[in-house]
Amino acid sequence: MKPNLKQWKQLMLFGICAWGLLFLVIFIYFADNNSVEPVPSAFSYIEDKKLPPIQGKQRVIMGALQDPSLSYAIDEGILNSFKSGPGSLKTIADVENYFESEDEFIMSKKKKATVYRDSNQSARYRQSSHSRQRKTRRNVRRAKQQMLEESDEWNGFSSTMSKSFLQKLWKGNVSSKMLTPRLQKARREYLRANKLGVSFSGKQNSRKLSAQELLCILKKRAHVRTLDGKEAPFSNLGWEKYFPHIPLNKLYPQGFSTCAVVSSAGAILNSSLGAEIDSHDAVLRFNSAPTHNYEKDVGNKTTMRIINSQILTNPSHHFSDSSLYKDVTLVAWDPSPYYADLHMWYHKPDYNFFPPYEHHRKKNPNQPFYILHPKFTWELWKIIQENSNEKIQPNPPSSGFIGILIMMSLCEKVHVYEYIPSYRQTDLCHYHEQYYDAACTLGAYHPLLYEKMLIQRINQGTEDNLLRKGKVTLPGFSTLHCPINDHIT
Template identity: 90%
Template structure:
């Protein structure tokens, strides 16, 4: 069986990756830059899909900064964070949602119309819709951005159309044991000044910062349910986004996160850059995230192979 066929079955190990990617994973494990310490179990009991969904529903509570905790409370930042918590922003929630990965494999998929038919669409970082409508659609409800988007001028965060008229959710890797003080003073990329500026200029645009506790809780759930040691780095924006949508939607349809038969080393559909790490992971524990998502997929195998589409129940649709 090919690697891809094994991935579709959720049956892969880091040992099946290219030597280059195996080495990258080992080096992240050794460096452990964020000081991750994991003493919990490693897949001591393999959970069935329903049990896994219940673990996610019970523990993956979306959390964003609200300004009530120090140092933000002392800095008077309560006024900058949105009044409405993210999980209450869309009061009724959505019935059907799309999560659109930025993978090159979505090129030539003609999935655009299907994606736009959902009630809400989540996209990531710099992924455009203009000129790619046929394959990725053009509706964007929410965009998850990492801290580099806010801090690197190359992304034109303040004036690009990508970041207007959508709900923004930003995140930054924090050390595993850091409290908000330590993180505020030493973020990976300093997203706080551009966040403050953007909030002052655009107070009506919903714009959240993910609480690092949420990101690390997701990491722990991935690690606990994997057979191998996963990279000691936060999960990808894609995984974070899938879990956010599961808390806001009755059904979540994820496109080209687990690759279809169109799988390619082309990193992003909008860039001529080739690297298998974008799909299989180097920094992020992507391979393990994807196996976990594969295990809770309720869509058909045909949809996975042909569309790269996974269908997940939202938390409100799960009985635990």
Template identity: 70%
Template sequence: RALLYQLWKGNVSSRMLNPRLQKAMKAYLTANKHGVRFRGRRAAARSRAELLCRLRSRARLRTLDGTEAPFSALGWRRLVPAVPLSQLHPRGLRSCAVVMSAGAILNSSLGEEIDSHDAVLRFNSAPTRGYEKDVGNKTTVRIINSQILTNPNHHFIDSSLYKDVILVAWDPAPYSSNLNLWYKKPDYNLFTPYIQHRQRNPNQPFYILHPKFIWQLWDIIQENTKEKIQPNPPSSGFIGILIMMSMCREVHVYEYIPSIRQTELCHYHELYYDAACTLGAYHPLLYEKLLVQRLNTGSQGDLHHKGKVVLPGFRAVRC
């Protein structure tokens, strides 16, 4: 609980994590499996306005467009959707919701509020059916990691979760963002199912995030954190928040910073308990949350009771 109150105040250190999570964090720092070499500077104490402007100028939403090797030679220019993700709503959506999959959203009765937004973003295999009262039933965008595309248990091809929505997939690439290396050795091979899905469903907007976008987000988190963060990509949650900040005028994020309902239940739709889901082990999740806490323009009451953070979209930011 102490950690929750510190997180609400924006004052947390990894030293407050339980010993198991601290150990896991250190192991990731030592392994540095994506070859991260941070060249920036850490921890200038920036104001909210400065942070927002930096995010807007540095975190440019980018997806594979087929113009770079090796994708250019493989015909990806004609494979990817003709309209880029950043142009799908050229005038910007008004108000958007990002719904985290955390167990803490159970018994929140937030469903109606979530569905009242113009667009709703959800993650991976998080369902709405059976959970409408707490999470709503509208889904506009779904972000999926490469395991969803490759693990047969997720039924990517035929599950209704992945139909009638904008799909955005990602996979951890080397920090160098060398696309040739990544294509040869993705974490999970999302390229083959992507090609197949594009050919079968050419009218569904389906994108793969550019590794440069993902690692730019990582750089920004590290630049604004005093401690050394895990050298692994940010969580889907943070990526989703930044995508919606590029597409919407206002973004309401639910149960990213936990509410008073905080629980070790990892997902609302699964009986599995692990504090790492909320506080991070592989992902620099604790630091992502600190950064988002600093950007919050919503009320303390909404943070504590709804687990809600309100962020301005980049269009609404004056720099």
């Protein structure tokens, strides 16, 4: 019995060893397979875009690199293509390679060390394999982008503005037909609703005006006008004592040499434009856009702030006690009926901002705080409509367009940042908020698309500044020499 028992123990030991070796082989096999990086799914790019930006020093925006060590190389690669000066838009075909292959660039950087450790034959094999993977992913992304742009359910989390559309916007050659179905539908809805009773009796210019002709029209008609309390119903209510006695266009009698208009767009993040912005004599900002923690990109100086009526009425903005609205010139506005019926507007504004305005003026009588006259904002709308080939939304222009025209009346030269987006274009609405929507760039309520095309037409800056900085340079009205009796048809 003992010899049989000994043999049985030996067989058991041998079986255990065999099972252990088999388990080890299986483990190594699956471990090697898992080490291969999987090809991303068709929606992985969208899912990455949904990550909210981190506010403050480590903020990340949609479409931006998340590895600081790689950002410099990519930025330099695209920016070098814009250094050819005038006519550089011809090189945009090369730029598309940057936009379409950003993910592949990051992947190749991660794998480069492994390639160098292998032999030349292995390196060639890996490069060939990576090339096939890149081609597959590029095709997936293109199909996905087409699917998104053709879908009414498209939600704007990815980079919804196609690169070809952005290029056309830089050239001022876009129309509403190039918008996504979602934005086209929004435009049609606003045209149909016509909440403010717009009845445009003017006519569109029969030919495309030159930049100088457009500038002279703006100078002639875009006179900044604010409420002064001399018109009813404000005159009957004793409001003349609340409005500043010095008109806004005479507040700075010496004017300014250079001014900056700083858009709140998410594209201004990671721009490092702060020092350049602060170098101007005056700086205009919008609504609740902060500077704290964003100085590197947007600067710190604020001379004037344009605020819509929601800022005064929404408690979340803390208008009465926030430092954003102190020690600066404030200019508020609210959409009114098209015919600027002040009685109707006062009793039924879009947001009832008159009580908080009155309260603020009683508390801070020495702070320059103006309310734009509705006739001024609607005159700007008429100019945009007259110089557009399509019907524009029957709603007032955006705060951005209003602010640009105000600064053109106060400054000899105006530099506008990221109103027309640079190559950093993103659907992040505002650099200080976690909200994504292409309408913030191309317009839904406001006729933003048409505003930006008009501004692009009068831009006197270089193509390089537009592509790199989103910077438009405009002359102040005081520097323009226009014919006295100009008749344009």
